Amino acid sequence: MGSLSFSIQRRVQKARLGRLTTDHSSFETPMFMPVGTRGTVKTLTMAQVKEIGAQIILGNTYHLMLRPGAELIDRAGGLHAFTGWDRSILTDSGGFQVFSLSTLRKMTENGVYFKSHIDGSSHFLGPKESVAIQRCLGADIAMCFDECPPSNAPRASIEEAVARTLRWADVCRHQPLKSHQSLFGIVQGGIIPEIRQYCAEQLLPLGFDGYALGGLAVGETPEEMYRTIEVTEPLLPQDKPRYLMGVGSPRNIFEAVLRGVDLFDCVLPSRNARGGTAYTWQGRIQIKSARYEEDFSPFDPDLDAFPSRLSKAYVRHLLHVNEITGMTLVTMQNLAFYLDFMRQLRESLRTDTLDAFRQKIDAIYPN
């Protein structure tokens, strides 16, 4: 398969300090991937995404296939050339959005007929189509097309979804990708341990470059999510990266790293930023609150990033008067915080100071 390489430098119980290398960048794991849905991280330029130190971002196949279209991006030379982002990219399969955003028309063995949430136009997406589109997008890491049943679906539905996800994984595995692209398989199975384990066992022989845990952070409790990671992790290959899709809060990420996960993506830091929720080394704060009206202290005195040095009162003013720049500054702060959080977490793995890091996180991100 692709040119991705992954090595583990250090283990602390289940947690892993690793290094992942693609054709476009090489970085240590555990790592957080900012979400760049439609060819941009919302409110930021790619220069700003780079400035805050992101090494890999995520692109959404569902959104990009609808606008501007995968073929157009292919003609542009792929998502890297189209967006000007020259570090790593991972694209999801489109499955999650098809099941959550679009109007489903019909489910078949070969894929899903659906209507666009934008204009109602008809589309079809299955394992072949998803990989073909991701080939056009040209991300360093592509994902298998999977079925994502609701978290409260009955056991029979989850079993059926897993069976289909496994058949689709086999189809995906045999579709062509560009030489620099790698493919990750996805373990589904809700929060039912034996179904998760069955899915992982069946997926392994297909031989993917990495393994994702899908269908989590969709309504179950954090404890159910942690438990699901725990029962699945021992079945995953030690020498491949593990990616927990769509997770999560700093606490969620910390707990998942302790349970052996290497990669994360989540809209939380960027989406919440636009509503005024800021992640800082002093904890999560509502920067629009009147209490910051005259607070001229730095936005985040413990973070060395451009927005962190501005005053809370200034950022609060910009959001208060609905200046777009306010959303941009909080988005930068939040993603810079997430990346610094991962860096300090890696450092604690490297220097055997995980307990001290845990105490720090317990104090500011207890849940």
Next chain:
Amino acid sequence: MGSLSFSIQRRVQKARLGRLTTDHSSFETPMFMPVGTRGTVKTLTMAQVKEIGAQIILGNTYHLMLRPGAELIDRAGGLHAFTGWDRSILTDSGGFQVFSLSTLRKMTENGVYFKSHIDGSSHFLGPKESVAIQRCLGADIAMCFDECPPSNAPRASIEEAVARTLRWADVCRHQPLKSHQSLFGIVQGGIIPEIRQYCAEQLLPLGFDGYALGGLAVGETPEEMYRTIEVTEPLLPQDKPRYLMGVGSPRNIFEAVLRGVDLFDCVLPSRNARGGTAYTWQGRIQIKSARYEEDFSPFDPDLDAFPSRLSKAYVRHLLHVNEITGMTLVTMQNLAFYLDFMRQLRESLRTDTLDAFRQKIDAIYPN
């Protein structure tokens, strides 16, 4: 008065290549000042404004006195400290917005009672109040509080406005400012030559650090504006900077520089950017147009700025799907273009190649 210094390095007929120095930056003129209405240039961070090379930006007294309030900015250490912008700032007097945005309640000899356009709250702004507020804001250059009658006002109204503007200029001149602040006087008088000249003659003995032409670009034809500059300019001191307020298109600026103007500000490049109008060295283009859907050529191949190197198709896509980043990129492009336009104009004054520059502008910005 303040610590502003201005020297003229070269004259080409009426046009002047100069250097203006404040406590915060030193730059060559003619210069364009991006508009930073409420403590930010819309859609940009101050880091981006700096990156595209701006040396001086404008802040709006009217907007800032309403939110977050002048006293708050004073307590923050002034507009420089509040916003993190460490180069020069000019603040307007608030007069233009009071007359154009707010609901006027009553005009008196001491100033204007008005209601905020945001919440209807009552305020009073006169020459004393305007300078006191600008003292709080602490910009390098403050402006006199003037009356701006509509461009189609009858002669008697314009004469009355000029008389009041002159009495107010005298009041402003005697209000305290901080030691680093300078004060510019404003010549009013509509497009009636003898009233403009009268205003300029009466203003001069008060001895300001610079002189602005106000009440232009408010509905008169470009020819009327150019003619008004021509009849006023000979009366202004040669050794002080001249500032044409609220102007304008690249063509307007070029023509005004030929007539002896040194400083400009205008919302055109930033406001039009948000609607998808881009200023480039290939002319003005509507980047949202379908013709750019698959145009992978650089946004502006003749400009060396971050957004200029991205493809037209990418910028078009972002605007098409309503990503805020699209507005940010066009705003950066437009302001980078305006600043490069001024740089090339200065270069043509320095190297006696004004005719070649005029031909270039005639081809891409004929009007």
